[in-house]
Amino acid sequence: MTLQFLADGLVMGAMTALGAIGLTLTYSILRFANFTHGDLISWGAYLTLTLAAIIGMVLPSGSIGPFSFGWPIVAAGLVAMLLTGLLALALDYLLFARLRRHGTAIILVIASFGASLALRSLLEFLYTPSPIYFSRELQIAIPLGAGVRVTPDQLFTLGLTAVLVGVMHLLLTRSHIGRAMRAVSENPALAGIVGIDVAAVVRTTWLMGGALACAAGVMLGLTVQIRPYMGSDLLLPLFAAAILGGIGSVPGAVVGGLIVGLAESLGVQLIGANYRAAIAFLLLLLVLLLKPTGLFGVRP
Amino acid sequence: MMLDLLSYGAFFLATALSYAIICLGLNIQWGQTGLFNVGVAGFVAVGAYASALLTTPAMVGRFGGFELPITVGWVGAMLAAGLCAGIVGAVTLRLRADYLAITTFGVAVAIQLVALNAQGLTGGPFGIGFIPRPFAALAETPLAFELVHLALVGGVTTVAFFALERLVRSPWGRVLRAIREDETAAASLGKHANFYRLQAFMLGGSLMGLAGAVQAHFIGFIAPDNYVPALTFQVWAMLIVGGSGNNRGAVLGAVVVWGLWSLSGFAIGVLFPPGQQARAAALQIVAIGVMLAVILLLRPRGILGEHRTISRHVVAATE
Numbered sequence: 001m002t003l004q005f006l007a008d009g010l011v012m013g014a015m016t017a018l019g020a021i022g023l024t025l026t027y028s029i030l031r032f033a034n035f036t037h038g039d040l041i042s043w044g045a046y047l048t049l050t051l052a053a054i055i056g057m058v059l060p061s062g063s064i065g066p067f068s069f070g071w072p073i074v075a076a077g078l079v080a081m082l083l084t085g086l087l088a089l090a091l092d093y094l095l096f097a098r099l100r101r102h103g104t105a106i107i108l109v110i111a112s113f114g115a116s117l118a119l120r121s122l123l124e125f126l127y128t129p130s131p132i133y134f135s136r137e138l139q140i141a142i143p144l145g146a147g148v149r150v151t152p153d154q155l156f157t158l159g160l161t162a163v164l165v166g167v168m169h170l171l172l173t174r175s176h177i178g179r180a181m182r183a184v185s186e187n188p189a190l191a192g193i194v195g196i197d198v199a200a201v202v203r204t205t206w207l208m209g210g211a212l213a214c215a216a217g218v219m220l221g222l223t224v225q226i227r228p229y230m231g232s233d234l235l236l237p238l239f240a241a242a243i244l245g246g247i248g249s250v251p252g253a254v255v256g257g258l259i260v261g262l263a264e265s266l267g268v269q270l271i272g273a274n275y276r277a278a279i280a281f282l283l284l285l286l287v288l289l290l291k292p293t294g295l296f297g298v299r300p
Numbered sequence: 301m302m303l304d305l306l307s308y309g310a311f312f313l314a315t316a317l318s319y320a321i322i323c324l325g326l327n328i329q330w331g332q333t334g335l336f337n338v339g340v341a342g343f344v345a346v347g348a349y350a351s352a353l354l355t356t357p358a359m360v361g362r363f364g365g366f367e368l369p370i371t372v373g374w375v376g377a378m379l380a381a382g383l384c385a386g387i388v389g390a391v392t393l394r395l396r397a398d399y400l401a402i403t404t405f406g407v408a409v410a411i412q413l414v415a416l417n418a419q420g421l422t423g424g425p426f427g428i429g430f431i432p433r434p435f436a437a438l439a440e441t442p443l444a445f446e447l448v449h450l451a452l453v454g455g456v457t458t459v460a461f462f463a464l465e466r467l468v469r470s471p472w473g474r475v476l477r478a479i480r481e482d483e484t485a486a487a488s489l490g491k492h493a494n495f496y497r498l499q500a501f502m503l504g505g506s507l508m509g510l511a512g513a514v515q516a517h518f519i520g521f522i523a524p525d526n527y528v529p530a531l532t533f534q535v536w537a538m539l540i541v542g543g544s545g546n547n548r549g550a551v552l553g554a555v556v557v558w559g560l561w562s563l564s565g566f567a568i569g570v571l572f573p574p575g576q577q578a579r580a581a582a583l584q585i586v587a588i589g590v591m592l593a594v595i596l597l598l599r600p601r602g603i604l605g606e607h608r609t610i611s612r613h614v615v616a617a618t619e
Contacts, residue, residue, distance in 0.1 A: 033398040035338075035405075095593055106336050106397050110536060111596050113338055113401075117533045118589025124582040232529075236409055239402045274417040281406035285391060288403065292395055 002147040005265040011154045011223060013261020014161035018216040019234060020241035020253035021168060022209030028185040028248030029205045030100070032108040036091060037213060037238060039119040041231030044084040044214025045221040046123055049132065051076035051083075066152035068135040069222060077218045084217075085210035091115060092206050116232065123228035131225040134218075157219045164215060165254050168208070172250060177204050185248050236277060237264065240284040246297020255295060259283070303443050310446035312562060313555070314453045318515045320554035323538045324460050324547060325507030331544035331606070332468060333500040334480035336397055339388075339404030340508060340535045342411035345527035346384045347377035347509025348516040349415065352428045355517075362428075363421050370434055374513045381509020382502045384411075389501040393494050408532065415524035427523030431516050453514060457551065460507060464547050476500055530585055534561065537592045545606030552603060561588065 023037045055072040063070045095115060099108050141149035172178035177200070183191040184201045192198050213231075220230055241260045245252025260280050267279040287294060322344060329335040337343075351373035353364030368376075384407075392403045415422045422428065434452055438445040467473050478486040479493045487493055516522045534557065542553020564584045572580040595602065 033402055095597070098597055106334070106401075107596060107600070109336060109338075109398055109401050110540070111593055113536070114533060114589045114592040114596075117530060118586045118593075121582040121585035121589070125579055125586070128579055236406050239406075243399075243402070275413055278410045278413050281410050284403070284406055288395060288399060289391060292399070 004148055005269045006262070007144070007148050007150050007154070009262035009265035010258065011150070011157055011261070012265060013258035014158050015216045015219045015223075015257075016234065016237045016241050016261050017254040017257025018161055018164060018212050018219070019231075019238045020245065020257045021165070021250055022212040023238050024242040024245065024247055024249065024253040025181070025185075025205050026209050027242060029181060030096070030108075030202065032096075032105045032112065033239070035109065035112040035116040035235065036088075036119060037209065038231035038233070038235035039116050039123075040084055040088055040210050040213035041217040041220065041234060042120065042123055042226075042228055043087055043217070043231075044080055044210075045217035045226045045230065046127055046228075047080035047083050048073065048076045048214070048218050049134065049221070049226060051079055052134070063135070063137065066139075067156055068137045068139050068151075068153050073134055073218075077215070080218070081211035081214040082207075084214035085207035088206040088210035088213075089203060092202070097202075120228050120232050127228065129228055131227045133225055134221050151223075153222045157223055160215070160219070164212065165250075168212070168250055171208075177201070181205060233277065236284070237261075237280040240280040240287070243284060243292075244287045244294055246294030249294070249296040252294055252296035307443045307446045310443075310450040312558070314446070314450040314518065315515075316555045316558040317450075317453045317457045317551075318511055318518065319535065319538060319558055320457050320551040321460055321511035321514065322508050322535050323542070323550040323554045324457075324464055325504040325511065326535055326539050327504075327544060327547060327550040328464060328467075328476075328500055328507070329504035331539065331546065331550070332473065332480065333476045333497055334397070335393070335497060335501055335504075336401040337404045337501075337504070338401050338529075338532055339406075339408035339411075340532040341527040341529060342404070342408035343381045343385060343505045343508035344512035344515075344531065345408075345411050345415055345524075347381040347506075347512030348522050348526070349422055349428070349512075350380035350509065351377040351513035352431050352516055352522055353421075355432050356428060356430050361420065362423060370432060370517055373517070374510060377509040377513035378506040379509075381512070382506030384509075385502045385505025386498065388505075389498045393497045393501065405529075408527075408529065412524055412527060415527065422524070425524060427521060427526075429521045431520045431522065433517055433520050449518060453518070456510070456514060460510075461547055461551060468547065472496075472499075533585070533592075534558075534588065537588050539602075540592055540595055540600075541602055543602030543604035543606065546602075546604045549602055549604035549606075556603070557588070560591075 019037065019041055022040070023034065026034045026037065052072045055075050059072050059075065060070070095111050096108055099111055139151040139153060141151050143149050172182060180191070180196045180201050181204065183194075183196055184198055188198055191201075217231060220234070224230070237260045241256035242253050243256070244259060245254070245256030260283060263283055264276055264279045268276055322340060326337060326340060329337050354366050354368045354376045355370055355373040356365050357367050358365030388404060388407050392400045416425055418424070433439070435445065435448045438448055475486065475491050475496050479491065479496055483493050538553040538557040539550055540553070541557055542551070543549030561584065564587055565581070568577055568580045568584065
């Protein structure tokens, strides 16, 4: 057994962490398990792909340094992050906000489950179910010693995740809107009474969650492939990471994401790739049995 | 021509009613007890595979193949799916409602993985064939076969329907609704909420398993692709459209949604060239998803909705 699984697990874990941050925020602030989050990841990747094709007609499309992608993908990714955030906002406006006003949280879960299948099937119709890639270029993996090899794209994924997690942490702990978000997650009624604009907090949460989902989707597209089911296949790892870390905790989601990623790649090495998706599920069951509040969570 | 149409009508209704059995199972879980199950497809799969293993002829390299009678297969399907629901319920029913949703989603994924990969048990991606069809001797005359089959599925649905109606109106059914509406109040009357929830979850799961077995013996062949999340989603749409909490609603919803599904499939066959049809089939799911959202927004009670349960003492006092 080589240590390669550590590198692969960290890369997969980083993407899981980014998705799980958005999921844990919507879960704790809007108070429902959002099954569409995985599909926001897929939409982010496809939006980036489409925009990059358009931008590629104007900007030179050569790749940057050792990476497999060029400036069009970077620019498209940034715009797509905004668009995915807006897609999440549109879903909220059309569906979730209306159901939140009357009806219980569990109705929101049914609605999100339905919306999730609709979103994914729409991608399947628009782009066909066959996988696509951002770039066909082959990347030479860099040996890091001890038999571990990583591609430049994988290193980029890890670096970008670290930056985004840092930014999120600062936003939530130092900025006004971040403090307001934490207040709403603690107690929405009380937050409203002390003059926090709860509607603005909800909007920000969707925008952030959508943008991070898009970033995770682009990274998944760079290091694996783009498929309509890429995000929904990630849903179980995302929930496992968010619950393992403790619902509402951003550091928890990051730690949870890394643990899930590492566990999956260790499991793939030990029992093969066929049962990969079951590993996150087993982790989830273990957490629910042993410590349902998660590592950093307070609410059961 | 007339006979073909009649034969198709019987086939359509039999399929719709097999969905109605799943829908009745979901209604006891969600409609009566408020338990959110997103893993419906998994429980249907367990029933289908269990019955297939019990009744098919033996095959080299695969477990099972006991060639038992079909009725034994169906009972086995109910037991297997009920047991599966019992395990899932025992782990998660004490947690928040949405954790049950996430866990059942995971269960369906895990069952799908076993169906795909455990070749020695499930036949892997190729599934299991040669599942005995009831009244196979009639297969020479399609109309008679479809009609007898409709009678059989209709009979199973009717028995399930009346048994559930009886249960819902029994003290047991009232406890379920009491727990759904106000757990603390029910607990203060000495009702062990989680134990009742577990019973309802297992009963619903075993009905889903029975429906899976009925469908498997109808088609004679099963494969992992039959049990994807889209199936769960169809059944949810059926229950919400028909009216959750109402057994008539569950059956009506199954027939209506299956009708719309077949119609839209027919429309795609006419509107799109053959090469594009597989792709266009994705639009069917989009349409059902939008319909589900619209119903939830505009008519959350569904077509029939739940009957209000009012004590006859209250009724007598207000009159």
